Amino acid sequence: MDNSNVELITKMVLEAVEKKNAAQSGEGFLVPIGVSARHIHLTQEHVEILFGEGYHLTKFKELMGGQFASNEKVTIVGLKLRAIENVRVLGPVRKNTQVEISATDAISLGVKAPIRESGNIAGSAPIAIIGPKGAVYLNEGCIVAKRHIHMAPKDAMAAGVHDGDIVSVKADNERGTIFNNVQIRVDDSFTLEMHIDTDEANAAQIKSGDTVRIVSC
Structure with missing residues (x-):
């Protein structure tokens, strides 16, 4: 190993130690x-069920990572028929529909939403979604975001x-x-x-x- 590589490795190690010490x-x-308020991600199939055949989400505000807050909003309904209105849809569409709520929302809706990383919805809480043109019932898909x-x-x-x-x-x-x-x-x-x-x-x-x-x- 030549001197330049030794110096580089030494510098990287010292920087890592310095960062750790600074944190401590x-x-x-x-x-x-x-602060992330309750929201929902939809598949294109569910967009069309909720808002009409051939419908596409319209952009309200740009978010990071190519996402956007849409103009579209829905109502979500829990197992005890308790509802929360005006839940904003985020775009673009995804391969799975996912509802993200707070623990307080879960209590209000009467659902047992687990704390999960976004996208990990297997075995999560069931929820119903109501739009202006139709409704969707999810056997799973409602989480409290980690x-x-x-x-x-x-x-x-x-x-x-x-x-x-x-x-x-x-x-x-x-x-x-x-x-x-x-x-x-x-x-x-x-x-x-x-x-x-x-x-x-x-x-x-x-x-x-x-x-x-x-x-x-």
């Missing part, structure tokens, strides 16, 4: 918060983390809340942001745009 000392890596941090690769490198890692973060406000079991999700299309639901935000007195810091990896 209370500095940590700062991450902005995005808290997570979106990162671009450069952010992950700066924070010393990798896709799939589980970290803890702290909110330095009056509540001083520490969130454990926060999953790192890395993709070139992501903008740095931690997503928590409205229950978590309210309990910790956090709003969108506030920051937290990674305190352990």
Whole structure:
């Protein structure tokens, strides 16, 4: 191994140690918060059942990773026929329909929605979805989203983390809340942001745009 490679490896090791020490000392890596309200992802088949044959979602607001908040909204109904109206649909369409709610929403609807990573809906709660043109009943598909941090690769490198890692973060406000079991999700299309639901935000007195810091990896 030549001297240049030795120097490079030494530099990388020192940077990794420095990042770890910074996190342990209370500095940590700062991450902005995005509070995620209840929402739904639909397949094209379900879009057409709910809104009409040949219908396509229309864009209301751009989100990260090529996603968007659509103008379309639906009503979701739990097993006890309790409903929540005006649940926004996010696009583009997906291969599976998924409803993401808070734990408080689950209680209101009377459903046992598990905490899951987005896309992991096997064995999750059943839910009904009502649109202006029709209705869909899902045997599974309703979850409480697992808290997570979106990162671009450069952010992950700066924070010393990798896709799939589980970290803890702290909110330095009056509540001083520490969130454990926060999953790192890395993709070139992501903008740095931690997503928590409205229950978590309210309990910790956090709003969108506030920051937290990674305190352990």
